[in-house]
Amino acid sequence: MKIPEYVFEGSVAYDGAGVKLRRMFGSQRTAYITDPFLLMDMFGSDRREDYDNGFPWHPHRGIETITYQIKGKTFHEDSEGHSGVIFPGEIQWMTAGSGIFHQEMPKPIYYGEESRYQQRDDSNAGIQLWLNMPATSKMSDPAYRSIKADQIPQISDDYGNKIRIIAGSVNRVSGALNENFQYDLMNRIDPYYIEILMDADTKTSFSIPEGYRTMIAVLEGAIKINGSPFNEKNVVVLSKEGMDVLIESNTGSRLILIAGKPLNEPIAWYGPIVMNTHDELVQAFEDLQEGKFVKTKNPVWQ
Secondary structure (H helix, E strand, C coil), X not given: CCCEXXXXXXXEEEECCCEEEEEEECCHHHHHHHCCEEEEEEEEECCXXXXXXXXXXXXEECEEEEEXXXXXXXXXXXCCCCEEEECCCCEEEEECCCCXXXXXXXXXXXXXXXXXXXXXXXXXXXXXXXXXXXXXXXXXXXXXXXXXXXXXXXXXXXXXXXXXXXXXXXXXXXXXXXXXXXXXXXXXXXXXXXXXXXXXXXXXXXXXXXCCEEEEEEEEXXXXXXXXXXXXXXXXXXXXXXXXXXXXECCCEEEEEEEECCCCCCCEEECCEEECCHHHHHHHHHHHHHCCCCCCCCCEEC
């Protein structure tokens, strides 16, 4: 079995133009523990002043940013003219690669604005996850993958728990990323991104390959993982050894399971740029100063 090794409680942080969020992990110190994942932010508030100023224009290089919208919506736009909206239940899986400028502006959904959603309040909530890229891919072309809610397979296990498969495979059902998009990092990292909705007093189990780093984020509820108790807003890091993960839910719970093959590569990280060496990091900031940061003028939109 994969057993719990670390637990992150997270702490309140402010990012962008003052967005209040909970940074669960995300630093040079934690990156080798969570490899291949770099950072996880949970944002969510019923107060527009906590998120309304959003994340104005900023650069990224060398990583992928994965934004999952739970409530409200997020407008996004890049410096090369692409734009769109992420609605609840949807994912934007962005490959920054060699470099892109973009902005993300969280907003509420008002009643009647979008017929699929009947939300009347000012809530906005979601998760942003950063996935590292291997050295051989860091300077690849940027790409966007917009995963719609109806593209995400949902299955029920033997106990009636609902499982949404964004990436990876559960019970021989492949995730939306695997089925709908060209994705070069499948073989190198083979990412899993699974949402689990559990009823009270039930259980579920998963099998993740040996050697993969696996983490479980508790968005709501209280659970046990292989017998150890965890509460809301814990992110639990499991051992790379073993394959099976047993989850028991004491209350109705909402979880995110992520997993992937560690890269085991050096990390040079400053702000929104993550490279492998100090020289590469210096070069990235020289490119910013000299107006040479964006190498590809037409990112792939899938």
